[in-house]
Structures are given as structure tokens and as C-alpha cells.
Amino acid sequence: MINHGVRPIMRIPPSGRVAERIGRAARHRLGGYEWVDAFRRTTGDVVLCWDEYTGVPAVLREHHKPGRHKPVITGVVWLADEVDRVTALFARHALPKAAGVWASSGAMISRLERDWGVRKAHHVPLGIDVDFFAPRPKTEERLVVSAGNDRHRDHQLLIDAVRRLPGTRLEIATRLPIPAEHARTGLNEGQIRDLYGRASVVAIATRPNVHASGLTVTLEAMASGRPVVIPDTPGLTDYVENEHTGLVYPVGDVDALAKCVQRLVNDDAMAEEMGRAARRKVEREFSTELQAARLAELILAI
Known part of the structure; x- marks a missing residue:
């Protein structure tokens, strides 16, 4: 992203036995989302999340804190397929408030807009590290x-x-x-x-x-x-x-x-x-x- 005008700041997830226990309990009871990670203090101007499990809590945090909130852009992976009632409830409340929603599956775009209240969903194709995954001669037959x-x-x-x-x-x-x-x-x-x-x-x-x-x-x-x-x-x-x-x-x-x-x-x-x-x-x-x-x-x- 640095090559394209954005300076990323990576946030390290909380560690320690207490944080892990609280996070696990919150995920189990509240739709599988990463609540503990999302409600930690953030730096930067925009919050970018890989999927809905961090993105939905991040949107809710920003829109319910006092003062100016940061825009949140989140990927979505699972919502177009089966999700439970609690997961869906939080997603429907949060996603219309996101500054941007994207998915790697083009088939999800219309569903995010039609079923989840997303104003405009974006198709962002998945990328792979072409240096790490490089061609090699195969070593086995069949x-x-x-x-x-x-x-x-x-x-x-x-x-x-x-x-x-x-x-x-x-x-x-x-x-x-x-x-x-x-x-x-x-x-x-x-x-x-x-x-x-x-x-x-x-x-x-x-x-x-x-x-x-x-x-x-x-x-x-x-x-x-x-x-x-x-x-x-x-x-x-x-x-x-x-x-x-x-x-x-x-x-x-x-x-x-x-x-x-x-x-x-x-x-x-x-x-x-x-x-x-x-x-x-x-x-x-x-x-x-x-x-x-x-x-x-x-x-x-x-």
C-alpha cells in the first residue's frame, strides 16, 4: 500500500491469558466477532479490516464513541452464506454505516447491497504473493x-x-x-x-x-x-x-x-x-x- 499512497499501521491483537479468555467468551456469545480487538484504541485516519469479524465491531465502535469517528472500510467473506441470528443482527446494524465494504467474490456484491443494507459494495479481487508461490517443476506423477x-x-x-x-x-x-x-x-x-x-x-x-x-x-x-x-x-x-x-x-x-x-x-x-x-x-x-x-x-x- 505504501507504493500506492497509503501508509499502513498494523495493529497487534491483544495477548495474554485474560485477554484471550475474554475474547473467546465474547466471540461465543456475541456472533463470533472480535470484540476485544475492535474496541482497543486505534491510530491513523482510516480503519481497514480484512473481514466482517473485525469490521463489524470496528464500525460500531467508531459510530458510538463521542467526537469525530474514523471511517471504517471492511471486507466481507461469510455473510452471503449461512450465518446465525446474532451474527446477522450486528452485521445489519453496522454495515450500512461503513465507509466502504468490499468482497473478493463478485457474486456477493448484489447480495450485500440487497440483503445487508450496504450502500455500495466493491469487488476487490483477492491477491496472492507471486514471489512466495512461484512455479516449480513437479516432482511426482499422478x-x-x-x-x-x-x-x-x-x-x-x-x-x-x-x-x-x-x-x-x-x-x-x-x-x-x-x-x-x-x-x-x-x-x-x-x-x-x-x-x-x-x-x-x-x-x-x-x-x-x-x-x-x-x-x-x-x-x-x-x-x-x-x-x-x-x-x-x-x-x-x-x-x-x-x-x-x-x-x-x-x-x-x-x-x-x-x-x-x-x-x-x-x-x-x-x-x-x-x-x-x-x-x-x-x-x-x-x-x-x-x-x-x-x-x-x-x-x-x-
Whole structure:
């Protein structure tokens, strides 16, 4: 952001046993939001939050404190899918007061305006560190890789699809309960990067959603020069060009998912060309530098 006219000041979350206990209790009882962090003193002219769990409390804090309040710009990730009553109550009260609301899933924009009272929502594509996630020659044949922990992941569908492909192996980096033969747990970011480097293809299976579940993994894999297989969920398909940077299948269709994976593990030339095209697309449209520029533009427009 410094390159684009904004000087960020990063706020360190509160630490210590007491703060952690209070924060945990507040999250549990009050919609999952980070209340303790949000109500600490802030510096700077504008408050920028990554998602609604810090953004909603920040908006409420600024609009209920005496004197001049700071504008709050917040990302939103989960609200277009299922949220509980308390979470929704606070969001509907706060989001219309935000100076800006943005989402990485283009499918969420109309819903934020229609259902949550947002005056004008902005689509800000997610960015990935293209230096950290860089292309490497694959080191294993017929290895399918996936990752992810959110509630919309459907790892079992991917397991069932790969089981139909003799000689093809599957590794999934996740904390979700899946058969131990496929699970890779406790991996740090560098180990996740190495997992992509070993893969022939990175495949994702999710249940229907509009917040683009699987987006981070998709872009990390593309930046790593790997072809991706993704479901046709709205938002996620904004990032992948079918038959060019990856393959898209109907969400929940195990036969179609298996066929897409089979095409790529059986055709190294096609997989490598898609991987190169995926890398070019991320460099051109979805780097962290580009996302920082887009967020800086929102801040400077206030």
C-alpha cells in the first residue's frame, strides 16, 4: 500500500491469558466477532479490516464513541452464506454505516447491497504473493492435491472422484475429518507451497456457496504454475478460465470431477500449458500488489 499512497499501521491483537479468555467468551456469545480487538484504541485516519469479524465491531465502535469517528472500510467473506441470528443482527446494524465494504467474490456484491443494507459494495479481487508461490517443476506423477478447512469444503467428493482413477494419489492439507491416508495436517505455509510443487493438479470440491470457498487455494496453485479443477460456484469461476487456466465442473458432480482430474493427470502437455497460463493470469490480475492498489484506491476515495 505504501507504493500506492497509503501508509499502513498494523495493529497487534491483544495477548495474554485474560485477554484471550475474554475474547473467546465474547466471540461465543456475541456472533463470533472480535470484540476485544475492535474496541482497543486505534491510530491513523482510516480503519481497514480484512473481514466482517473485525469490521463489524470496528464500525460500531467508531459510530458510538463521542467526537469525530474514523471511517471504517471492511471486507466481507461469510455473510452471503449461512450465518446465525446474532451474527446477522450486528452485521445489519453496522454495515450500512461503513465507509466502504468490499468482497473478493463478485457474486456477493448484489447480495450485500440487497440483503445487508450496504450502500455500495466493491469487488476487490483477492491477491496472492507471486514471489512466495512461484512455479516449480513437479516432482511426482499422478498426484492430486487439495487443501482447506472451511465448512463448505466437500473433501469426501474429491476422495470419491480420485478413487475412480487407478494409479492416482490424493493428498489434502486440512484439519477437517477425512481418512488418514489422504490427510496432511499441521502444515505451515512453506509446506503447503511444497505440496503444490509436488502435484500434477490441484483440485477443489465444495458445496454450493457464493463466498468463493477454495479461492485462496485456487490462486496459490495457479501462482505455483499448477492447473486447477474447481466447481462452478459463483465468485470462484471469476478467477479461472475454463479450458485455459483450469477445468470447471458442476458443483457436486463426482463423475464430472473425476473426468476433469483424469484429463489432466493423463495429459502432461495440457496440464503444463494450463499451469503456465494460470501463472500468467495471476501475475496479470491477482497479485498482492494489485490487491493493495485496489484497496488503496478505496481508502483514498473517502
